[in-house]
Amino acid sequence: MASVSIVASAISVQARGASLFRIMKRRLLPPRALTGSRIPVIVKGIGAQVISNQQATTIHDALNSFQIELPSWGFANTGTRFGKFIQPAAATTTEEKFSDAGQVHRWTGVCPTIALHVLWDLPNGIADVPAVQQLAVTHGLRAGSINPNTFQDQVYKYGSLANPDAQVRREALDHILSSIEIAGRLGSRDLSLWFADGSNYPGTQNIRRRRQWMQEGLKTAYASLAAQQRMLVEYKPFEPAFYHTDIADWGMALEYARSAGPNAKVLVDTGHHYQGQNIEQIVAWLLDLNMLGGFHFNDRRYADDDLTMGSIDPYQVFRIFHEIRLFEWETGKRADIAYMIDQSHNLKGKIEAMIQTVSAAMELYAKAALVDHEKLAGLQSKCALVDAETCLKDAFSTDVRPAIREWAQSKGLPADPMDAFRQSGYLERITNERAQRNSAAVSSYA
Ligand code: RM4
Ligand code: MN
Numbered sequence: 001m002a003s004v005s006i007v008a009s010a011i012s013v014q015a016r017g018a019s020l021f022r023i024m025k026r027r028l029l030p031p032r033a034l035t036g037s038r039i040p041v042i043v044k045g046i047g048a049q050v051i052s053n054q055q056a057t058t059i060h061d062a063l064n065s066f067q068i069e070l071p072s073w074g075f076a077n078t079g080t081r082f083g084k085f086i087q088p089a090a091a092t093t094t095e096e097k098f099s100d101a102g103q104v105h106r107w108t109g110v111c112p113t114i115a116l117h118v119l120w121d122l123p124n125g126i127a128d129v130p131a132v133q134q135l136a137v138t139h140g141l142r143a144g145s146i147n148p149n150t151f152q153d154q155v156y157k158y159g160s161l162a163n164p165d166a167q168v169r170r171e172a173l174d175h176i177l178s179s180i181e182i183a184g185r186l187g188s189r190d191l192s193l194w195f196a197d198g199s200n201y202p203g204t205q206n207i208r209r210r211r212q213w214m215q216e217g218l219k220t221a222y223a224s225l226a227a228q229q230r231m232l233v234e235y236k237p238f239e240p241a242f243y244h245t246d247i248a249d250w251g252m253a254l255e256y257a258r259s260a261g262p263n264a265k266v267l268v269d270t271g272h273h274y275q276g277q278n279i280e281q282i283v284a285w286l287l288d289l290n291m292l293g294g295f296h297f298n299d300r301r302y303a304d305d306d307l308t309m310g311s312i313d314p315y316q317v318f319r320i321f322h323e324i325r326l327f328e329w330e331t332g333k334r335a336d337i338a339y340m341i342d343q344s345h346n347l348k349g350k351i352e353a354m355i356q357t358v359s360a361a362m363e364l365y366a367k368a369a370l371v372d373h374e375k376l377a378g379l380q381s382k383c384a385l386v387d388a389e390t391c392l393k394d395a396f397s398t399d400v401r402p403a404i405r406e407w408a409q410s411k412g413l414p415a416d417p418m419d420a421f422r423q424s425g426y427l428e429r430i431t432n433e434r435a436q437r438n439s440a441a442v443s444s445y446a
C-alpha cells in the first residue's frame with residue numbers, strides 16, 4: 001500500500017515537473033510499479049484527491065453561477081504612502097481601465113462588471129455617464145458597484161459624514177447623492193461606501209457625536225436609493241485614522257446598515273481585520289442575519305496589504321466560501337452577495353495579477369463547492385470532530401484545476417487564461433502605447 005500512495009502523489013506532481021516525477025519514481029518505487037499497468041489512478045484519502053465525474057459536475061454548476069467584480073483602480077498606478085511605482089503598461093485613463101478589465105473578462109469569463117470610483121473614473125460626475133456607458137459597451141463590460149470618494153479632497157481632513165463641520169458633512173452627502181444618481185443612470189445596483197473618517201489622537205474628537213452624524217448622513221443617503229438599489233457599508237479598523245475609525249468593525253457597520261434601512265448591508269473587505277480574527281465567523285453571522293451584502297477580496301499578512309487573494313492564506317478564503325455554500329445548501333436559496341476584488345498591485349503586472357486573482361478565486365470557490373454538506377452535517381451533529389474536519393479538508397485538498405479547465409473549454413474560453421493573455425500580444429501593445437505617458441507620471445509623495 002505504501003508504494004501505491006507514493007505513485008498517487010507522484011502523479012499529482014507530474015503536472016508541475018516531469019523531472020521531479022522521474023526522480024521520485026526512481027528513488028521511491030519498486031521496479032514493478034515503474035512499468036506495470038497496475039498503477040491505480042484514484043487513491044482515496046491519500047495524497048491529492050482526484051475528482052470523480054459527479055464532483056466535476058458540481059464544479060461545473062458552481063462556476064456557472066460564479067462571478068467576481070474587478071476594481072477599476074486595480075489597473076492604475078498605485079503604491080504605498082511612501083510613493084507610487086510607475087508601470088509602463090498601467091492604465092492612465094478610464095478608457096484604459098475598461099480596456100484592461102475587458103481583457104481579464106475576455107480570458108476568464110467570470111468578470112462581467114467593473115467597480116468604479118467616482119472621482120477617479122467619472123471626474124466630472126454625472127456629465128461623464130454617457131462616456132462610461134459607451135466604454136462599457138465597447139469593452140463588453142457593465143458598470144458594477146459605484147464607490148463615492150469622500151476621503152481624497154482637502155476638505156475631508158477631519159472626516160466626511162462624521163466631520164464636526166456641518167458644511168463638510170453636507171458636501172460629503174452631496175457627493176454621495178450624486179453618486180447614487182450616477183449608479184441609477186449606469187444601472188448599477190450597489191452603492192459601496194467606505195469612509196476614512198476617524199481621528200488620530202485621544203480626546204480630540206467626540207466619538208459619540210461623530211457616530212450620530214455618520215448615522216444621520218447614511219440614513220439621508222439611503223432615502224435617495226431606488227427600490228432595487230443597495231447600500232453596502234464597509235468597515236476598516238484603522239488607516240488612515242490611527243486612533244479611532246468611525247466604522248471600525250462589522251458590528252458598527254451592521255448597526256449603521258440596520259438603522260439606514262433594509263437594503264443596506266455590510267461589506268466585508270478581507271484585508272480589514274485584525275490579526276487572527278475569524279472572518280468566516282463574521283460571514284456566518286452576517287448570513288444568518290441576512291446582512292451580508294458583499295466582499296472586497298484581497299489578502300493580507302499584516303494589515304490592509306491589498307495582496308493577491310489567497311496568496312497568504314488560501315484556506316481562509318476557502319472557509320469563507322464554505323460558509324456561504326453551507327448556508328445556501330441549508331436554506332435552499334442563493335445568498336445575494338456581490339463578490340468583488342479590491343486589490344492594488346504595486347509590484348506585479350496589473351492585468352496578470354488580476355487574472356491570477358480570478359483564477360485563485362475560481363479554484364477556492366470550486367473547492368468549497370466540493371464539501372459534502374450532507375455528510376458534514378451528520379458528522380457535526382455527532383460531534384465527530386476528526387471526521388468533520390477531514391470532510392472539510394478533503395474538499396480543500398482536491399485538485400480542482402483539471403475540472404476548471406474543462407469548464408472553461410466548455411464555454412469556449414481558454415483552458416489557461418494567463419497563457420492566452422500572454423499569447424494575445426495585448427500587453428506588448430499597451431506597453432508601447434502607454435510607456436511614454438506613464439514615464440511622465442509623478443511617483444514621489446513629497
Ligand atoms: C480602502 C478600502 C476601500 C477602497 C479604498 C481605495 O482601504 O478598501 O474599499 O475603495 O481603499
Ligand atoms: Mn475595500
Ligand code: MN
Nearest residue numbers: 269271304342
Ligand atoms: Mn482597503
